[in-house]
Amino acid sequence: SAVISQKPSRDICQRGTSLTIQCQVDSQVTMMFWYRQQPGQSLTLIATANQGSEATYESGFVIDKFPISRPNLTFSTLTVSNMSPEDSSIYLCSVGWDEQYFGPGTRLTVT
């Protein structure tokens, strides 16, 4: 397993602004994943971040809204852009292949 940290742990943001979430892993990994967990809903994969290539986005998620960086094998960022209240959610990063190991999450509230 891996130890994963995320920053910030929570934030309250105004509509129309952007927030960048950081994810740090204690070991080098090829792929990192970003999830969204909305209240009462299941975890939904946003995108897969590979080092040295463009992120791969799942259906319903686009790069303009959720740009991702992956500058090295232990770090990734997810930006939530031009936020609206519907973006209020918990955002999680994870690593692993089949079994996923998750960070503690970032709780985002958009007002």
Next chain:
Amino acid sequence: EDQVTQSPEALRLQEGESSSLNCSYTVSGLRGLFWYRQDPGKGPEFLFTLYSAGEEKEKERLKATLTKKESFLHITAPKPEDSATYLCAVQVLGQTGANNLFFGTGTRLTVIP
């Protein structure tokens, strides 16, 4: 359409009162089924992987079982520290990786002392 349904949504147990959580799935083919535990304010913590019908895995008071249509997470003599949300996820046959995991919405378990 691939689908994962967990029941019940919430469960309250007295300490020591054993019970089971259900995860039923409809997928084109099952490669693996995963159970996670999620505490408030934390990310999901991996518990078990099951790959074939009839397989069982145990960890302390938890035992996970798998059939061709569903999985059960049995909790024997639960303690208050077992209180958490339990998530299951299925992975579709023929594909690997996180982009083929379908999560249920979870069962929120509360164990009362």
